[in-house]
Structure formats: structure tokens, C-alpha cells
Amino acid sequence: MKWFMRALVGIVLAAAASVATAQGEQYIPLLSYRVGPYAAGGSGYFGGAIDYFTLVNMNGGINGVKILWEECETEYNAARGVECYERLKTRHGGASTVEPLSTGIAYGLFERVAKDKIPMTTNGYGLAIAADGRVFPWVFPLGTTYWDQAAAMVAYLGQKAGGEAKLKGKKIAYLYHDSAYGKEPIPVLDALAARDGFTLIKIPITPPGNTQESQWLQVRQQNPDYAILWGFGVMNPVAIKTAAKLGYPRDRILGVWWAGSEEDVIPAGAAAKGYVTAAFSAAGTNFPVMQEIQKKVYGAGKGNLEDKSRVGSIYHTRGVTYGIMIVEAIRQAQAHFGKGKVMTPEQVRWGLEHIDLSEARLKALGAAGLFPPVKTSCADHEGSGMVKFQQWDGKEFKSLTPFISGDRAFVHQMVVQGADKYAAEKKITPRDCSKEM
Amino acid sequence: MLYREAGQFKESYAADSAIFPILQDRIGVALIVLVAFVVIPLVATPYLFSAILIPCLILALAALGLNLLTGYAGQLSLGAAAFMAVGAFMSYNFALRVPHIPLLLAFVGGGLSAAAVGIVFGLPSLRIRGFYLAVATLAAQFFIIWCLTKVGWFTDNNPSGVITAQAIVIAGHRFESPQEKYLLVLSIVAVMALAAKNLVRGNVGRQWMAIRDMDVAAEVIGIRPMRTKLLAFAISSFYCGVAGALFAYAYLGTVEPEAYSLDLSFRILFMIIIGGTGTVMGAFLGSAFIVVLPIALSTFVEFLDDTLHLGVPSSVSSNLELMVFGALIIFFLIVEPHGLARIWQITKEKLRLWPFPH
Numbered sequence: 023m024k025w026f027m028r029a030l031v032g033i034v035l036a037a038a039a040s041v042a043t044a045q046g047e048q049y050i051p052l053l054s055y056r057v058g059p060y061a062a063g064g065s066g067y068f069g070g071a072i073d074y075f076t077l078v079n080m081n082g083g084i085n086g087v088k089i090l091w092e093e094c095e096t097e098y099n100a101a102r103g104v105e106c107y108e109r110l111k112t113r114h115g116g117a118s119t120v121e122p123l124s125t126g127i128a129y130g131l132f133e134r135v136a137k138d139k140i141p142m143t144t145n146g147y148g149l150a151i152a153a154d155g156r157v158f159p160w161v162f163p164l165g166t167t168y169w170d171q172a173a174a175m176v177a178y179l180g181q182k183a184g185g186e187a188k189l190k191g192k193k194i195a196y197l198y199h200d201s202a203y204g205k206e207p208i209p210v211l212d213a214l215a216a217r218d219g220f221t222l223i224k225i226p227i228t229p230p231g232n233t234q235e236s237q238w239l240q241v242r243q244q245n246p247d248y249a250i251l252w253g254f255g256v257m258n259p260v261a262i263k264t265a266a267k268l269g270y271p272r273d274r275i276l277g278v279w280w281a282g283s284e285e286d287v288i289p290a291g292a293a294a295k296g297y298v299t300a301a302f303s304a305a306g307t308n309f310p311v312m313q314e315i316q317k318k319v320y321g322a323g324k325g326n327l328e329d330k331s332r333v334g335s336i337y338h339t340r341g342v343t344y345g346i347m348i349v350e351a352i353r354q355a356q357a358h359f360g361k362g363k364v365m366t367p368e369q370v371r372w373g374l375e376h377i378d379l380s381e382a383r384l385k386a387l388g389a390a391g392l393f394p395p396v397k398t399s400c401a402d403h404e405g406s407g408m409v410k411f412q413q414w415d416g417k418e419f420k421s422l423t424p425f426i427s428g429d430r431a432f433v434h435q436m437v438v439q440g441a442d443k444y445a446a447e448k449k450i451t452p453r454d455c456s457k458e459m
Numbered sequence: 460m461l462y463r464e465a466g467q468f469k470e471s472y473a474a475d476s477a478i479f480p481i482l483q484d485r486i487g488v489a490l491i492v493l494v495a496f497v498v499i500p501l502v503a504t505p506y507l508f509s510a511i512l513i514p515c516l517i518l519a520l521a522a523l524g525l526n527l528l529t530g531y532a533g534q535l536s537l538g539a540a541a542f543m544a545v546g547a548f549m550s551y552n553f554a555l556r557v558p559h560i561p562l563l564l565a566f567v568g569g570g571l572s573a574a575a576v577g578i579v580f581g582l583p584s585l586r587i588r589g590f591y592l593a594v595a596t597l598a599a600q601f602f603i604i605w606c607l608t609k610v611g612w613f614t615d616n617n618p619s620g621v622i623t624a625q626a627i628v629i630a631g632h633r634f635e636s637p638q639e640k641y642l643l644v645l646s647i648v649a650v651m652a653l654a655a656k657n658l659v660r661g662n663v664g665r666q667w668m669a670i671r672d673m674d675v676a677a678e679v680i681g682i683r684p685m686r687t688k689l690l691a692f693a694i695s696s697f698y699c700g701v702a703g704a705l706f707a708y709a710y711l712g713t714v715e716p717e718a719y720s721l722d723l724s725f726r727i728l729f730m731i732i733i734g735g736t737g738t739v740m741g742a743f744l745g746s747a748f749i750v751v752l753p754i755a756l757s758t759f760v761e762f763l764d765d766t767l768h769l770g771v772p773s774s775v776s777s778n779l780e781l782m783v784f785g786a787l788i789i790f791f792l793i794v795e796p797h798g799l800a801r802i803w804q805i806t807k808e809k810l811r812l813w814p815f816p817h
Contacts, residue, residue, distance in 0.1 A: 057777045
């Protein structure tokens with residue numbers, strides 16, 4: 023029995039020690055997924071975020087406050103994600119912000135975060151109308167939403183055609199994942215089609231999209247000028263391969279950013295050459311911040327990715343982008359509420375509403391060009407709306423454009439409309455942003 | 460010694476056919492009910508309520524529904540999650556479009572809609588059975604999710620195609636805290652489980668079992684296969700529908716049709732296989748196994764990692780958890796192919812003789 027008691031005491035002491043170290047750290051739960059069909063994306067993204075947090079901690083934290091994170095495996099499953107959130111939210115004095123990187127989990131957390139008063143970011147996915155901070159004070163689709171991406175795609179295609187007015191009479195096919203995710207941008211695309219006078223051919227692809235012959239045959243018959251591919255997972259390489267088989271030029275296919283990672287094009291092999299996609303962060307290791315991560319974090323053997331060649335891949339830089347935005351929000355909050363203090367979730371929320379990552383600030387962080395400048399406010403929880411376009415050359419993504427945006431005013435008015443409808447349905451009184459500081 | 464019915468004499472037919480004929484069982488059930496309704500709400504943490512108990516109960520209800528169909532009536536179905544989706548989306552629409560409808564009535568409406576859809580997709584069961592029927596119900600899974608995504612009416616034309624469940628207000632009381640939601644879910648599940656238990660002990664249940672064991676023979680002794688099978692589909696789908704509504708209202712809040720994917724159907728099927736087909740208790744045991752075990756495993760790995768400072772990378776621990784989970788499923792199925800409920804039954808029989816087995 024003696025050994026047992028000794029072991030027990032040891033465990034208790036160790037547990038106490040691990041709690042004790044938690045004092046004075048900014049705690050961020052990470053609802054990551056490293057197994058299952060989406061593991062490639064999840065491990066890259068959360069690996070990137072953790073790498074950046076590690077770097078910040080190595081450099082002394084945020085004004086001395088170290089970041090503490092804890093991971094929980096969600097398997098990209100809504101129920102598991104909710105469990106993880108509930109499990110992690112109260113630890114280490116309470117979660118300061120949460121990012122599930124899954125639409126399903128984000129929906130499950132929507133009301134929970136508002137009730138628990140923990141800000142949730144949904145970077146590059148989720149509800150577009152949540153960009154309206156008046157109605158959704160606790161949700162932050164930082165960077166760009168699907169709606170702004172759709173508008174930017176139209177703007178890019180317009181640019182290619184020589185001005186958005188030239189889109190008149192053109193045909194654009196919209197091949198989408200037949201789910202809430204694929205349907206999200208349709209209102210914007212429809213509205214823009216009506217305004218600019220192009221024809222939108224909507225072709226749903228039933229998930230998971232293992233066979234797409236009939237859809238691409240339809241594309242072949244109608245021969246649209248461009249085809250937007252709003253896919254996810256296995257659907258993307260299959261689409262590219264099928265398009266190649268049926269002879270639709272890949273450089274006329276424009277993928278959504280979730281169809282624009284190495285994991286999406288490499289399985290398609292040579293067929294993917296010339297394929298164009300949107301992106302909310304650039305890829306590569308040329309940015310000073312990425313170099314620093316490589317040198318300091320991976321150099322010290324503290325990197326999170328097991329496969330070092332994935333450093334600088336799209337999902338990895340997306341994770342770093344997320345890390346930079348969150349750290350900046352906390353830094354802003356500290357500047358307002360007290361430097362060197364651990365911020366409460368409410369203070370972090372304030373910080374998220376006051377992110378000001380200008381060109382100069384990004385340059386100082388070594389992230390100029392990694393992602394577009396972001397400036398959030400009480401009403402605008404998105405802060406940028408800019409998208410970059412990149413082309414796969416068979417080996418890596420080559421940047422085609424700088425960060426550009428579509429007609430933001432047009433999208434903004436739709437966001438406000440949608441948010442107002444949501445508020446009326448849920449009987450929420452929108453905040454008056456002129457009274458917020 | 461403790462669990463022995465010797466000396467308990469039944470003096471009437473009613474007593475003999477009571478739901479729990481043995482005194483010890485009655486005490487046991489009363490204790491479980493007491494713990495579930497009184498003790499747990501007093502001691503459990505919000506985490507336990509909203510992350511474990513509520514989903515566990517809701518999925519147990521869905522598994523119970525599927526068990527009525529698959530375990531009792533012998534009709535293999537892969538559409539449980541789809542019927543849950545019908546229940547959820549129709550409850551939402553009843554609550555949204557019918558003014559002043561009490562929410563419980565909206566749940567019933569959702570359940571009845573699911574039952575109606577269940578009958579339609581149960582029609583093939585009159586001609587085909589076994590794996591072929593499973594494939595036919597698979598059609599329900601795909602068609603319903605497609606339909607809910609496609610037709611804007613179901614989601615009130617939400618641009619994202621999701622529904623956000625209305626607040627749960629029953630008789631003027633707003634069920635908001637995890638505790639209240641737990642009690643609501645528990646009450647509904649308890650009532651429906653009692654109903655199911657009585658259903659399967661009665662005429663209907665016997666007809667189902669007769670059809671399950673041999674439908675030609677059942678027909679010969681005067682059981683109408685069409686009515687019996689479709690009734691099984693209807694009642695099963697009703698249970699799934701109510702479970703689906705609770706899943707949206709008491710658990711997730713905002714849901715997309717994808718939340719009720721084929722994956723969930725499979726999970727519910729695994730619950731009844733592991734819990735025990737053809738038992739009411741099996742649904743609860745199976746749900747607990749499938750919902751709680753992965754969480755327990757991941758917490759355990761995390762605990763070991765934290766206390767012993769092993770520094771296990773999270774990718775390893777995630778994969779480890781899946782491997783152990785899979786191994787445990789195989790272990791249980793080899794040790795007891797009739798499910799956890801059967802283990803419990805064997806335990807009871809052993810207890811009867813204990814401590815003198817000869």
C-alpha cells in the first residue's frame with residue numbers, strides 16, 4: 023500500500039504544481055482537431071497558432087504576461103467541440119477567447135459564448151452577418167467573411183475581364199458544397215450578378231463529392247467564362263481532377279480559400295497546375311515572423327508541427343495569422359486596462375474590438391504581406407474584408423494579386439440587413455455603437 | 460443474498476405482470492430516479508450538465524427510438540439522425556410559425572412530423588429487409604438532409620441554412636441554466652422511456668418481436684405486417700424526432716442540417732449494438748458508453764500527461780484515444796455480443812445465487 027500512497031501523493035503534488043504555474047498567465051483554450059478527415063487542416067492551423075504563442079512567450083510574453091494554452095481534441099465534431107469548450111472554459115481562471123475552426127462547433131457555441139461572456143473568433147468561416155458587432159458582441163469573424171470573399175472573387179474576375187463592368191453578359195458557374203457552408207455566399211453572388219449583369223450558374227455538389235462527372239459535364243456544356251469552386255475536403259482535388267479530365271481549363275477555376283491549401287492541390291497532381299484560389303493569408307516562410315518561428319521555435323525544438331516541411335504552408339500561416347490577431351487584441355486590451363496584467367474575457371473582447379493592425383504595425387511584427395491590415399471596431403468585427411489570389415504552379419502557391427477587396431459597402435449593407443433580421447427574430451436589441459468607447 | 464425474489468408471492472395477475480415484478484428492482488429504479496432528479500441537480504457541475512449528461516440523455520432517447528425499430532421490430536435503419544433532423548427543424552417551424560404554441564407542443568409536432576416522414580421511408584420495409592432495408596433508410600438520411608438544406612422554408616430562409624432554436628419557455632418559466640435544461644430533458648426522457656418500456660411489454664411490443672423473429676410466422680398467427688412495421692417506423696421516428704428537437708433546443712442551440720449527418724446515425728446504431736438490441740436499458744448504457752467513454756479517455760490521458768509530465772504531443776494523445784476506444788468496442792463485442800444490457804442481466808442472475816452458486 024505504501025507505494026500506492028506515495029504515488030498518490032506524488033500525483034496530487036504534481037497536479038498542485040501544474041495549477042500553481044497557471045497564475046499570471048493569459049489562458050486560451052484551443053479546440054483543435056488532429057485526427058479524422060480534417061486533421062491536416064486542424065493540425066496545421068493550431069500548430070501555427072501554438073508556434074506563434076510559443077514565440078511570443080520566448081520573447082517575454084505580452085508585456086510580461088505569458089500565454090497559456092490547452093488543447094482539446096474535437097475531431098471536428100460539434101458535440102465533441104461543445105464538450106471541449108465546456109471542459110476548458112473554466113480552467114486556469116477562465117478562458118479569455120476561443121476559436122473552434124469548425125462551423126458546426128461555432129454554431130453550438132454561439133449562444134454559450136454570449137452567456138458565458140467569452141469572445142469567440144471565427145476567422146474565415148461561420149456566419150457572415152456576425153461581422154455586425156452591434157448584434158453579435160461576442161463573435162469575431164476577424165479578417166474576412168464568406169460574403170466579402172465572394173465579393174472579392176467577383177472583383178477579381180472583373181479585374182481579369184478588364185473592369186467589373188465588363189462582367190456583363192459573362193457566365194460564371196458556381197460549384198458548391200451542398201450544405202450551409204456552400205450556400206452561405208449565394209445571396210451576395212446573386213445580388214452581384216443582378217447588379218453587374220453576369221449569369222450565375224449554380225451547380226450543387228453533394229458532400230463529400232467523391233464523383234463530380236455530371237457537374238463538370240454541365241460546366242463543359244454551358245462553358246462558363248469562370249467557375250468558382252466552393253468546396254471542402256476531398257471535394258477539391260476531385261473537382262480539379264474531373265475538370266482536367268473533361269477539359270475545363272484549371273486557370274479558369276477560382277477556388278474558395280478552404281479549397282486553397284497544399285492539402286487540396288497536391289492530391290490532384292499535375293491536374294492542379296494553374297488552378298487559382300482565394301486566400302486570407304499568404305503562404306511561405308519569407309516573412310520575418312515566419313523566419314523567427316523557424317529559427318527560434320523550431321531551432322529550439324519547440325515547434326508544434328512534426329513535419330517541419332509544413333512550416334509556412336497555407337494552414338500553418340493561417341494559424342500564425344490567428345495567433346498574431348489574438349495577441350494584438352490582448353496587447354490592445356492591456357494598453358487600455360493596464361499593461362502586464364492578465365486580461366479578463368471582457369477586456370479581451372474590448373481588445374478584439376480595437377485591433378489596429380496597420381501596414382506599419384504589421385511591418386513591425388514582421389508580418390507585412392502575410393495578411394491584410396485589420397482594423398476592428400464596435401460595429402465592424404471583421405476589420406478587413408480583403409482577399410488575396412494565388413495560383414498553384416505545381417510546386418507552390420504563387421501570389422497573383424495583393425490583398426484586394428470587393429464592393430465592401432454593398433456587402434456591408436447586406437450584413438446589416440441580415441443582422442437586423444436576426445436581431446428581430448431573436449428579440450435582441452442591437453448595441454448603440456456610438457455610445458461605446 | 461440481497462437480490463433474491465424468494466418469498467415475494469404474486470397474488471394477482473396485475474402484480475405478476477407489473478413492470479418491475481421484483482421488490483429489489485423497484486427499490487433500485489426508485490433510487491435511480493431519486494438520484495437523477497434530486498441528487499444530481501444538487502451536486503453536478505455546469506460542465507457535467509451541459510457537456511455530458513444532457514447529450515447523453517438526448518442520444519439515449521434517440522437510441523431508444525432506434526432500438527424500438529431495430530431491436531424490437533427487427534427493421535434495420537440507418538436514418539435515425541435524419542429523423543432527428545426532421546424533429547428539430549419542424550419543432551423550430553412550429554414554434555416560429557404557430558402563434559402562442561407551447562414549446563412542448565412544438566416538440567410533439569416535430570415528433571409527429573418525424574413519424575410521418577418515418578412512415579414514408581418505412582414503406583420499403585414491406586418488401587425488403589435486412590441490409591437492403593438499411594440501404595433504403597440510408598436514402599432517408601441523404602434525402603432529408605438535402606431537403607432541409609435545399610428548401611429555404613425549413614430554416615426560415617436563413618442565408619447560412621441554419622436554425623437558431625428559440626428560448627425554452629414552458630408555462631412562463633424560462634429554462635436557461637444547464638440545471639434546468641437537464642431537468643427538462645430528464646423529465647421528457649423519463650416519461651418517454653417509461654412509455655417505451657410499457658409499449659414493448661404490451662401487445663404492440665409482442666407483435667414487433669413476432670415480426671422480428673419471423674415475419675411469415677407472425678402473419679400466419681394474425682399479425683398484420685404492414686400495420687406493425689409502419690407503426691414501428693412511426694413510433695421510432697417520433698422518439699428520434701423529439702430527441703432531435705431536444706438536441707437543437709437543449710444542447711446545441713444553433714444547428715445546421717449537417718449536425719444530423721450520417722455519422723450521427725452510425726453513432727446511434729453503435730449505441731444500441733453496444734448497449735444491447737431489444738432492451739430499453741441498452742439504449743441508456745450504449746449512449747453512456749459512446750458519449751462518455753471518449754471524453755473519459757481523453758481526460759484520463761490528459762491527467763496522466765499533466766501529472767507525470769510525459770509531454771505527450773496532442774496529436775499522439777488524440778490518436779491514442781481513438782485507438783483505445785476502438786479496442787474497447789471490439790473487446791466488449793467479443794466478450795458480450797449481446798451488449799452491455801446483457802452483462803447487466805447476467806450479473807443479476809449471478810446475484811440471485813450469490814454467495815452460494817450451487
